[in-house]
Amino acid sequence: GESVGLHLPTLSVQEGDNSIINCAYSNSASDYFIWYKQESGKGPQFIIDIRSNMDKRQGQRVTVLLNKTVKHLSLQIAATQPGDSAVYFCAEAQDAGNMLTFGGGTRLMVKP
Amino acid sequence: DAGVIQSPRHEVTEMGQEVTLRCKPISGHDYLFWYRQTMMRGLELLIYFNNNVPIDDSGMPEDRFSAKMPNASFSTLKIQPSEPRDSAVYFCASSPGPREAFFGQGTRLTVV
Numbered sequence: 001g002e003s004v005g006l007h008l009p010t011l012s013v014q015e016g017d018n019s020i021i022n023c024a025y026s027n028s029a030s031d032y033f034i035w036y037k038q039e040s041g042k043g044p045q046f047i048i049d050i051r052s053n054m055d056k057r058q059g060q061r062v063t064v065l066l067n068k069t070v071k072h073l074s075l076q077i078a079a080t081q082p083g084d085s086a087v088y089f090c091a092e093a094q095d096a097g098n099m100l101t102f103g104g105g106t107r108l109m110v111k112p
Numbered sequence: 113d114a115g116v117i118q119s120p121r122h123e124v125t126e127m128g129q130e131v132t133l134r135c136k137p138i139s140g141h142d143y144l145f146w147y148r149q150t151m152m153r154g155l156e157l158l159i160y161f162n163n164n165v166p167i168d169d170s171g172m173p174e175d176r177f178s179a180k181m182p183n184a185s186f187s188t189l190k191i192q193p194s195e196p197r198d199s200a201v202y203f204c205a206s207s208p209g210p211r212e213a214f215f216g217q218g219t220r221l222t223v224v
Contacts, residue, residue: 032211034211034212041217042215042217042218043116043203043205043215043216043217043218044155044203044213044215045215046211046212046213046214049211049212089154089155093211099145099157099160099168100145100157100211100213101157102154102155103154104154105154105155
């Protein structure tokens with residue numbers, strides 16, 4: 001089962017639908033924002049990042065949107081698959097330091 | 113590369129005992145991080161090293177916790193004496209630079 005058993009907000013989606021996971025951040029001085037995926041029994045895994053001077057970045061099936069006006073970050077997953085079921089964390093960091101500060105996480109559950 | 117390797121995967125110990133968690137980072141990565149994950153506090157950075165030198169240990173809970181990195185391929189996190197509230201999953205991560213930290217599988221510590 002899940003390594004930690006966190007009581008997290010949960011997003012439940014149907015397989016094949018698109019998923020949107022949201023994150024609010026607090027530090028206006030952050031230089032980049034990163035999304036991590038944590039599957040049960042494993043450590044977090046890097047998905048995609050975006051620098052603070054960008055508002056959108058696309059990867060394979062994933063898109064990250066950054067709205068600095070309202071300090072909001074989102075991760076969009078296209079055509080969600082059962083293998084996408086995991087806990088997703090946003091993190092922020094600055095160029096000057098090398099520390100990632102993680103948000104609270106969202107659990108994504110994909111229904112077949 | 114086998115990725116970041118942590119040992120043990122699981123540790124159960126009695127309150128008051130010394131616990132040592134071990135980590136082998138990915139070869140060539142200059143940064144090493146120790147994180148703790150709990151239900152209540154999520155993912156917390158405890159300490160990180162750059163080129164084997166501790167850079168920021170402000171996340172270490174108290175003097176009972178200590179971390180060392182004697183060389184580029186090995187780090188330890190020690191808790192002495194351990195307490196039940198130290199029960200958590202401890203992750204080690206390494207990175208070649210900012211942003212993309214590679215996490216190990218974690219050590220689930222239970223202090224009874």
